Amino acid sequence: MPRESKAARTARAAEILTRLKAEYPDAHCELDHENAYQLLAATILSAQCTDARVNLVTPALFRRYPDPAALAAASPADVEELIRSTGFFRNKAKSLIGMAQALVADHGGEVPRTMEALRPIPGVGRKTANVILGNAFGINEGITVDTHVKRLAGLLRLTRESDPEKVERDLMPLFPQEDWALLSHLLIWHGRRTCIANRPRCGECVVAELCPSRREA
DNA sequence: ATCCCGAGGG
DNA sequence: CCCTCTGGAT
Structure with a gap:
């Protein structure tokens, strides 16, 4: 099993981002707040x-x-x-x-x-x-790595790390900085709706072909 | 590594 | 019963 090249992983990450953007055009922070x-x-x-x-x-x-x-x-x-x-x-x-x-x-x-x-x-x-x-504040200094981002990044094999800060460092070079905040929301939305912990709906997943962890339902 | 803690799903 | 949910402090 040859390990995926950096170029291949970068291209796969770009396609994942494109598909998730199309799937969740309204992805945003779902914590109600005014300031x-x-x-x-x-x-x-x-x-x-x-x-x-x-x-x-x-x-x-x-x-x-x-x-x-x-x-x-x-x-x-x-x-x-x-x-x-x-x-x-x-x-x-x-x-x-x-x-x-x-x-x-x-x-x-x-x-x-x-x-x-x-x-x-x-x-x-x-x-x-x-x-x-x-x-x-619209400042993309880092990437929010919560339980969903960590889980999906691992399943999608965008990282092999489990420590959130190491996951963050692996993700940063794979995505345009201006998309970092959006990326977290997309992964969180996907993790809640489709790539559900313990019950991933691979049959309905728009990035299944890009996912090394996909399973038959 | 462990503790803090409640609610909901399977 | 088990696991999971946008973790942080000790």
Whole structure:
């Protein structure tokens, strides 16, 4: 079994991107938000939780805490109650309040626009920082690698790594930088609708011919 | 490597 | 019962 050449993998990646763009012309971030602060809070809540469930709790959360200053002064118990159904609610409440306090203390109540400034904020790892940069500010500094992106990138053999940061480094040279944020949404949409974990619908998959992992239904 | 944690699907 | 859902901190 000869390993696929770099040129062949690059060409395959380009075709995958083309087909997914055609299949999901409306792919976008499905976390409801009106500004960077709301997206940051919603993304923190999205850990190990569906977007749909996050969207169930954020309206009340944002009504009670409309800005970082309000959330920075919140009581943990109150925030915990509002976000309980998203899971990990104690950690997430602590992160949300800590995040708001950091915005107020270090960034004039605004969400910063660089990876270096975002990463030290409580609850913000590289994945969350990439979501904010790419979707709130249109800055494609990296690629958001979540559970779907990681799973599909592996199945499509665009990487053999499992560490998200290594997956990200493998993906970056395979796709145009201006498409990085869109790429994540396309893989996430495809992962939810067709390449479902534990039940991939290879018979309905538009990139099945490009996928080394495809199976007969 | 392990913990945090709830909800839904199969 | 199992797995999965846009992870991060220790």
